[in-house]
Amino acid sequence: MATKISIGMSADDIRPAFFDGVIGNADIVTPLTNSISSGHIPRVVFFTGATGAGKTTLARILARSILCENRPPGSFEPCDNCDSCHRSIAEFVGNHIDYDERGAADIDKDWLDDLKFVVARPWTVVFIDELQDIRHEYVKRMRKIVEQVRGVMIFATTHRDKIEAAFLSRLCSYEYRLRRPKTLEVVDYFKRRFQEWELTYQNEQQLVRVANALRCEMRPCGEFPRKVLAETNGTLTDGYLDHLFGPESPSAGGNSTAEWDPNPTY
Numbered sequence: 001m002a003t004k005i006s007i008g009m010s011a012d013d014i015r016p017a018f019f020d021g022v023i024g025n026a027d028i029v030t031p032l033t034n035s036i037s038s039g040h041i042p043r044v045v046f047f048t049g050a051t052g053a054g055k056t057t058l059a060r061i062l063a064r065s066i067l068c069e070n071r072p073p074g075s076f077e078p079c080d081n082c083d084s085c086h087r088s089i090a091e092f093v094g095n096h097i098d099y100d101e102r103g104a105a106d107i108d109k110d111w112l113d114d115l116k117f118v119v120a121r122p123w124t125v126v127f128i129d130e131l132q133d134i135r136h137e138y139v140k141r142m143r144k145i146v147e148q149v150r151g152v153m154i155f156a157t158t159h160r161d162k163i164e165a166a167f168l169s170r171l172c173s174y175e176y177r178l179r180r181p182k183t184l185e186v187v188d189y190f191k192r193r194f195q196e197w198e199l200t201y202q203n204e205q206q207l208v209r210v211a212n213a214l215r216c217e218m219r220p221c222g223e224f225p226r227k228v229l230a231e232t233n234g235t236l237t238d239g240y241l242d243h244l245f246g247p248e249s250p251s252a253g254g255n256s257t258a259e260w261d262p263n264p265t266y
């Protein structure tokens, strides 16, 4: 479901672009970044987990890191400066010659015919999202391609249970199970970013309120500090939060169960 907090910016432009912006899931991000910094780029990566767990965000950051032309040995973050990095995530997704991203439902025969040549090139990254939507007649060929990949293939699915068993068993050993961040992880992330960017908040309850209003979903939470930076004078006020999420109901005050307002008033 689309979150409704972007004002004047496309969701893809404000999506976190560094591993440093990933909230929670340290048990997955740490081994992944360790293997990148030690030069062991994974050939196949399979992200599973609920909506909001950060699968697409992490897939794109991973691709940025792999395709970065200036990443120093021993590091894992994209440099943000080279020809590959120096573009918005939206441009990265649409206009990168070595990166191909598509939903599995959009796979057709022609694309699949090309894919085996594409992933034979060690420098290319292909990301197939919502893998459960792949058409049955393509599954067998896709399994074969997975066995031969020399570039990098990233898969993601919200519905692991809907993937054919034979294909799933092929992917299991590459699986990273992401979970939606916990409220405390989101709040800790906000505190870190706020400090780094010299933003202030009035009380911790405000951060809890934001985390809950955004249902702890990775992408909107990941970009929230940047939004505060862009839209306020540097201080998080209750008025600004009311503007984003609607007035807080009096009964919710003081605890951490403020509900997501599906129709924020801005």
Ligand SMILES: [Zn+2]
Residues within 6 Å of the ligand: 067, 068, 069, 070, 071, 078, 079, 080, 081, 082, 083, 084, 085, 086
């Ligand atoms: Zn770079």
